[in-house]
Amino acid sequence: MHFTVLFWAVLLLYEGLVSNVLGEHIDFKEDRVLGLPYRYGEQPVHESYSGHITVRTWTPPGALPDSGQAKLFYWYFPAIAPKIEKPPLLLWLQGGPGSSSMIGLFTEMGPLELTDDGEFFRRNVTWANEYDLLFVDQPAGTGFSSVSPPANLTVDDLYPLARRLPENVTSAWRAKYPGRVDKYAMIESPMSKEFIVAEAQDMLYNMTLPVSQWPAHIRPFVRKFMDGLSARSSKIANILRAQWEAVGSTSLDGQATFGELLVPSVDNIADPFLVNNGYRPRAQAKSIWETIGLSNDENDDFVNGYATNMRGVGKDMWTFLQRFFARRPELQSRAFYIMSESYGGKYAPGIATYIEHKNEELAKGVADGQIIKLQGVLIGNSLVHPPLQVLAHGGIGFAWGLFDADQADTVDLLAFKAASYALTGDLEMGNEMRLMLFDYYRNVTGDVNSYDIRLRNHKYKRTYLDRGLNQQAVRRALHSENIPYSHDWGVYYYLAKDIMRTTAPLFPYLLERGLQMQLVQGQFDFRDGVAGNTLWINEAQWDGKKAFAEADRQQWLLGKELLGYARCGGRLTHRVVLNAGHMAPGDQPKACQDMVDLFVGLL
Numbered sequence: 001m002h003f004t005v006l007f008w009a010v011l012l013l014y015e016g017l018v019s020n021v022l023g024e025h026i027d028f029k030e031d032r033v034l035g036l037p038y039r040y041g042e043q044p045v046h047e048s049y050s051g052h053i054t055v056r057t058w059t060p061p062g063a064l065p066d067s068g069q070a071k072l073f074y075w076y077f078p079a080i081a082p083k084i085e086k087p088p089l090l091l092w093l094q095g096g097p098g099s100s101s102m103i104g105l106f107t108e109m110g111p112l113e114l115t116d117d118g119e120f121f122r123r124n125v126t127w128a129n130e131y132d133l134l135f136v137d138q139p140a141g142t143g144f145s146s147v148s149p150p151a152n153l154t155v156d157d158l159y160p161l162a163r164r165l166p167e168n169v170t171s172a173w174r175a176k177y178p179g180r181v182d183k184y185a186m187i188e189s190p191m192s193k194e195f196i197v198a199e200a201q202d203m204l205y206n207m208t209l210p211v212s213q214w215p216a217h218i219r220p221f222v223r224k225f226m227d228g229l230s231a232r233s234s235k236i237a238n239i240l241r242a243q244w245e246a247v248g249s250t251s252l253d254g255q256a257t258f259g260e261l262l263v264p265s266v267d268n269i270a271d272p273f274l275v276n277n278g279y280r281p282r283a284q285a286k287s288i289w290e291t292i293g294l295s296n297d298e299n300d301d302f303v304n305g306y307a308t309n310m311r312g313v314g315k316d317m318w319t320f321l322q323r324f325f326a327r328r329p330e331l332q333s334r335a336f337y338i339m340s341e342s343y344g345g346k347y348a349p350g351i352a353t354y355i356e357h358k359n360e361e362l363a364k365g366v367a368d369g370q371i372i373k374l375q376g377v378l379i380g381n382s383l384v385h386p387p388l389q390v391l392a393h394g395g396i397g398f399a400w401g402l403f404d405a406d407q408a409d410t411v412d413l414l415a416f417k418a419a420s421y422a423l424t425g426d427l428e429m430g431n432e433m434r435l436m437l438f439d440y441y442r443n444v445t446g447d448v449n450s451y452d453i454r455l456r457n458h459k460y461k462r463t464y465l466d467r468g469l470n471q472q473a474v475r476r477a478l479h480s481e482n483i484p485y486s487h488d489w490g491v492y493y494y495l496a497k498d499i500m501r502t503t504a505p506l507f508p509y510l511l512e513r514g515l516q517m518q519l520v521q522g523q524f525d526f527r528d529g530v531a532g533n534t535l536w537i538n539e540a541q542w543d544g545k546k547a548f549a550e551a552d553r554q555q556w557l558l559g560k561e562l563l564g565y566a567r568c569g570g571r572l573t574h575r576v577v578l579n580a581g582h583m584a585p586g587d588q589p590k591a592c593q594d595m596v597d598l599f600v601g602l603l
Helices: 002-022 102-109 160-164 167-176 193-207 219-231 236-248 288-292 310-327 344-364 386-399 405-423 427-445 463-469 472-477 489-498 506-512 530-539 545-550 589-600
Strands: 049-058 068-077 089-093 112-114 120-122 132-137 146-148 256-258 261-263 336-341 374-380 516-522 554-558 561-569 572-577
Touching (some): 102 112, 102 132, 132 310, 160 427, 288 506, 344 374, 344 506, 374 589, 386 530, 427 489, 506 516, 516 530
Parallel strands (some): 089 336, 336 374, 374 516
Antiparallel strands (some): 554 561
């Protein structure tokens, strides 16, 4: 009894101290964040909540049934100074795959920042002033989220092409990263410039064989591609379509070969996204997932506890949201928006599609749970349709002066090889070629930051987050004492075959269901910037396409200050943020605050 009285006395004293700091009374909740180490004199955030939600159990090989667990970590901030009584709830998801949403929280739009010494302080411009913000580390294994037991991977698992390199090249590389890769936040590629150029020249060699050695149906294909390379044209999508038409216009059985490379034999030239292998047009698909090449057999959505595709990612997020809203039923009626960037071009439409699918089942009475009031999706600097987006890199780099003409040709050859692998069904090799393209970019540019070329060869700082968030006091405050903030390479490894898969066909589906969608690019992002996204956006077909295509591109102003440009129509907005890179909300916080206000309708 005396212990119980003492416990409650200490708890009340602690809450009283916190109330004095914040100037308000606090109702204790089990997931309330208390005790963060703030910088001296800094006013703490008024309230926030964090913790883990188990979204799946699974059976590891040789273990007890359902002894494996997949957990997602969340950090929820109620609006600090909302303009309306029940502000919208914004879900933020970082990209990757495998990047923690703590990056967005601390470097882009969250209410907090971290010093190099691990002290917290308030951000001046934050979306949390007017909106409820929910940051989630996902897929399971990302950041504070976890898959238990984790994957047991080596560097050779992450770089399968390394096996093709000479032993004298890879031995030092393997020695640098011995054992399991979980302890390495970053791993350098073993690919040398010579090996990469050889891959590009192999592609070129197959195109420059004597004409007599070309199969008849390949000749126009090769000519058109080489014309495109020499012209350094920005109309890459049209060039590629002409190539595909040249191949598809002949009578072929199965796939054609082009040297050692498969060439897509397109069955449906009218397909706006130039996809063939394993994909079905919406009119023929039994489910929306078939339009992005997934079968209706869902058994492989998870392997060894990790998500392998966007349907699996959507399942976990649906489970998370149902359990999160069960803890906070007052949020169930709020307008809900998904916001993301980079690989969020996969995550956000995949999750939104799964939510819409489950909402439809709930409306029909064939599923359990609560309807989620999803209103819209906003994605910055997104990777959506890699087979088209990758083809923009040569022209962009040449236009920005990062490549000379020969280097741009090499990039285009690698890009075409990546697209060809992807469109003929070898998504993993397509991604390896895409990564090789970025290795070549780093080599010939002097390692210019591909996410923001304004930074030249300076990289984003991230190690201070690892140190700061793994402080004992911080993990205790965030209710994550037993799960460190870490980089689980299993997230990337099990999604490697998904990276070159398109999610573009999901956008017409979501737009036609009435969702508002906004696609945003920072001006100086080489990796997932304006040109590559424009290629696939222009190919999308939905019931509002005419309104979007006919809308004028408008100057986007805040007062008299030019922030960028926007085209709006048919429930879709395409926005460019001037003087920003891949992480646009951190680069231009006021502009992106205005962008969000316009999107959710508070302006």
